[in-house]
Amino acid sequence: MIALFFKLLMLLTLASLAAAEDVSFTYNGFRSADISVDGNAQFTPNGILVLTNDTEQQIGHAFYPNPVIFKNSYSNSNAFSFSTTFVFAIRSPLATRGGHGLAFVIAPQRGLPGALNGRFLGLFNLANNGNTTNHVFAVELDTVWTEGFNDIDNNHVGIDINGLKSEDSASAAYYAKKNGGLRNLTLISGQPMQVWVDYDGTKKQINVTLAPINVDKPHAPLISLNYDLSSILNRTMYVGFSSATGSLPTSHYVLGWSFKMNGQAQELALSQLPKLPRIGGKKISKLLTIGVPVIFVSLVFLAILGAIYAIRKKKFAELLEDWELEYGPQRFKYKELYIATKGFREKELLGRGGFGKVYKGILPTSKTEIAVKRISHESRQGMREFVAEIVSIGRLRHRNLVPLLGYCRRKRELFLVYDYMPNGSLDKYLYDQPMATLNWSQRFKVIRGVASGLLYLHEEWEQVVVHRDVKASNVLLDREFNGRLGDFGLARLYDHGTDPQTTHIVGTVGYLAPEHTRFGRATTSTDVFSFGAFVLEVACGRRPIEIKGPLQDVVLVDWVFSCWERGNILEARDRKLGTEIISEQVELVLKLGLLCSHSEPSARPSMRQVVQYLESDIALPKLSLLGLSSSGLTFAPHEGFDDFAQSYPSSSVKGLSNVEPAVLSGGR
Numbered sequence: 001m002i003a004l005f006f007k008l009l010m011l012l013t014l015a016s017l018a019a020a021e022d023v024s025f026t027y028n029g030f031r032s033a034d035i036s037v038d039g040n041a042q043f044t045p046n047g048i049l050v051l052t053n054d055t056e057q058q059i060g061h062a063f064y065p066n067p068v069i070f071k072n073s074y075s076n077s078n079a080f081s082f083s084t085t086f087v088f089a090i091r092s093p094l095a096t097r098g099g100h101g102l103a104f105v106i107a108p109q110r111g112l113p114g115a116l117n118g119r120f121l122g123l124f125n126l127a128n129n130g131n132t133t134n135h136v137f138a139v140e141l142d143t144v145w146t147e148g149f150n151d152i153d154n155n156h157v158g159i160d161i162n163g164l165k166s167e168d169s170a171s172a173a174y175y176a177k178k179n180g181g182l183r184n185l186t187l188i189s190g191q192p193m194q195v196w197v198d199y200d201g202t203k204k205q206i207n208v209t210l211a212p213i214n215v216d217k218p219h220a221p222l223i224s225l226n227y228d229l230s231s232i233l234n235r236t237m238y239v240g241f242s243s244a245t246g247s248l249p250t251s252h253y254v255l256g257w258s259f260k261m262n263g264q265a266q267e268l269a270l271s272q273l274p275k276l277p278r279i280g281g282k283k284i285s286k287l288l289t290i291g292v293p294v295i296f297v298s299l300v301f302l303a304i305l306g307a308i309y310a311i312r313k314k315k316f317a318e319l320l321e322d323w324e325l326e327y328g329p330q331r332f333k334y335k336e337l338y339i340a341t342k343g344f345r346e347k348e349l350l351g352r353g354g355f356g357k358v359y360k361g362i363l364p365t366s367k368t369e370i371a372v373k374r375i376s377h378e379s380r381q382g383m384r385e386f387v388a389e390i391v392s393i394g395r396l397r398h399r400n401l402v403p404l405l406g407y408c409r410r411k412r413e414l415f416l417v418y419d420y421m422p423n424g425s426l427d428k429y430l431y432d433q434p435m436a437t438l439n440w441s442q443r444f445k446v447i448r449g450v451a452s453g454l455l456y457l458h459e460e461w462e463q464v465v466v467h468r469d470v471k472a473s474n475v476l477l478d479r480e481f482n483g484r485l486g487d488f489g490l491a492r493l494y495d496h497g498t499d500p501q502t503t504h505i506v507g508t509v510g511y512l513a514p515e516h517t518r519f520g521r522a523t524t525s526t527d528v529f530s531f532g533a534f535v536l537e538v539a540c541g542r543r544p545i546e547i548k549g550p551l552q553d554v555v556l557v558d559w560v561f562s563c564w565e566r567g568n569i570l571e572a573r574d575r576k577l578g579t580e581i582i583s584e585q586v587e588l589v590l591k592l593g594l595l596c597s598h599s600e601p602s603a604r605p606s607m608r609q610v611v612q613y614l615e616s617d618i619a620l621p622k623l624s625l626l627g628l629s630s631s632g633l634t635f636a637p638h639e640g641f642d643d644f645a646q647s648y649p650s651s652s653v654k655g656l657s658n659v660e661p662a663v664l665s666g667g668r
């Protein structure tokens with residue numbers, strides 16, 4: 001009786017002992033105190049167990065810190081039933097490749113000493129793989145196909161006993177509810193998945209079940225293996241996880257884990273599991289390490305491009321108003337002129353005139369040689385009329401006019417594009433030493449040419465064009481040394497561009513007719529006066545006014561007149577001409593010069609008459625009959641002209657006058 005009681009007591013004690021030792025735990029997220037880790041394993045602040053953290057060739061182990069009793073103490077006893085479930089996720093930098101995987105493991109020691117990374121999953125090494133003395137049970141989630149271990153593919157679940165050649169394995173998949181069949185899963189999808197491992201110690205059966213996290217435990221396991229773990233599991237074992245990476249920096253995460261000895265593991269509270277690092281976290285880090293610098297460099301590059309574009313745009317900005325559209329063909333692009341003149345280089349400078357600098361250029365497309373006159377112009381007032389005139393002048397075609405090809409307008413600048421005249425301006429041949437001078441026949445040809453050009457402007461074109469600035473420096477010589485008038489109408493710009501109250505007369509001292517300075521009105525007669533000064537200049541090789549000293553200016557026309565009075569007008573001729581002159585022609589030209597310089601506009605010949613005299617079609621009237629006198633010839637140097645000459649010794653003058661001059665005085 002007593003013996004029976006003791007037996008009963010003993011059984012009860014044993015039962016209670018066994019019950020006390022039935023380990024059970026549940027982690028919905030981890031704290032470092034819960035689990036002991038080694039290798040690469042660590043915890044994130046929000047409670048994820050990170051077995052390997054995006055680092056290559058690593059091992060991470062995580063074990064429940066206390067030993068777990070799997071058997072009774074007496075020998076040859078059966079291993080207990082157990083049940084476990086966990087949620088894991090594997091993230092790889094590549095969508096289809098990762099490595100190597102993770103495993104739920106039951107091992108005699110926490111650390112799995114000597115285990116290797118890579119295909120050994122941190123479980124075994126070359127020497128002990130498959131050795132029955134290992135006493136290791138594992139469920140592997142293998143993402144690399146290793147031929148030597150008889151792996152079925154690179155995405156499988158396997159039951160490993162003492163080694164990596166699985167006792168049984170299956171491609172990652174799960175049985176969907178209601179005969180949904182087997183559905184594949186991708187272990188490295190980065191999505192959390194749940195695994196259940198159940199061992200029935202009586203039936204000696206291991207079931208492994210897999211499912212996506214949002215799916216209830218499938219009714220059927222993925223793997224069901226009949227195997228007695230009693231010989232594998234020692235009495236006390238450690239339970240946990242092992243993971244390893246190979247050459248790809250893969251992250252293996254465990255989000256929650258529940259385990260129970262001799263019973264069903266408690267369900268995980270899925271809603272309480274820590275959230276995985278944001279999807280694309282890796283991409284964000286790539287974005288930070290590669291993307292951001294690339295974006296930054298791109299932005300800088302774009303900014304530079306933008307700046308260059310803006311600068312170029314500004315550099316080549318033009319003024320183009322609606323009214324100019326009809327002048328399209330005459331309009332040049334600033335960029336074109338800029339390229340043609342090599343950026344308006346000083347080296348390309350042909351000369352400086354009263355209105356601006358002239359540059360030589362070659363048009364980029366047509367390779368035409370051009371001369372570009374760059375005129376600074378502050379005011380836009382009157383620009384429209386001026387451009388209209390310029391364009392209309394551009395239609396003038398005469399062999400003794402420099403062809404105006406077109407124009408371009410920018411802020412404060414106007415560009416006139418002319419044909420390039422290879423022999424430059426006439427004044428250089430008259431005055432500049434040691435440049436070659438022109439012989440008489442060349443000079444006579446130039447005079448006749450200019451006369452013919454002026455006649456065309458005054459009478460032969462559809463409108464009357466007053467040149468306003470006839471002088472040697474505005475006569476250019478083409479390849480055959482024909483004189484060609486340039487710069488017509490330019491003076492007009494300055495008239496337009498200024499306040500009508502203070503209109504400047506623009507012309508050149510010595511070429512300005514007296515009535516022009518007095519009344520400010522430019523007419524064909526004032527052009528004839530200038531032409532007179534010009535022919536005297538050419539014949540005498542002297543400027544209309546030479547400033548010898550403060551009190552001693554030589555007015556050319558006065559001097560020629562005095563020579564004529566003395567009966568020897570040829571004395572006035574240019575000495576550089578030498579003896580090869582045709583005296584009659586020289587005399588004709590000198591007399592014509594005097595005639596054109598008459599202070600009375602009506603006494604001057606018209607350009608048609610001038611041409612006729614020069615062609616000897618009609619005879620020059622006798623000067624004596626015209627009542628020429630020294631005082632009647634010029635607008636009297638004694639009458640304030642000296643002031644001009646002295647204030648503007650450069651010979652360019654801007655006298656004040658209230659006038660409204662006209663370049664184009666309507667149709668005839």
Ligand SMILES: *[C@@H]1O[C@H](CO)[C@@H](O)[C@H](O)[C@H]1NC(C)=O
Pocket residue numbers: 039040041042053054055
């Ligand atoms: C991974 O963890 C190790 C320490 O365990 C650390 O040195 C390393 O910087 C971590 N790497 C990444 C990518 O987080």
Ligand SMILES: *[C@@H]1O[C@H](CO)[C@@H](O)[C@H](O)[C@H]1NC(C)=O
Pocket residue numbers: 127128131132133
């Ligand atoms: C298994 O391991 C034991 C001891 O660690 C060793 O003596 C034995 O040779 C190993 N056997 C195999 C097949 O590797």
Ligand SMILES: *[C@@H]1O[C@H](CO)[C@@H](O)[C@H](O)[C@H]1NC(C)=O
Pocket residue numbers: 153171184
């Ligand atoms: C599922 O995976 C297996 C093995 O990898 C493959 O043979 C099968 O075609 C896959 N099925 C689907 C629907 O992707």
Ligand SMILES: *[C@@H]1O[C@H](CO)[C@@H](O)[C@H](O)[C@H]1NC(C)=O
Pocket residue numbers: 198199200205206207219220221224
């Ligand atoms: C394994 O799965 C089969 C089929 O669903 C089931 O009959 C058996 O009881 C399961 N065994 C364990 C240990 O859960």
Ligand SMILES: *[C@@H]1O[C@H](CO)[C@@H](O)[C@H](O)[C@H]1NC(C)=O
Pocket residue numbers: 108109135234
């Ligand atoms: C596990 O048990 C076996 C005998 O069942 C014994 O030989 C071995 O030393 C034990 N291993 C450990 C680590 O206790």
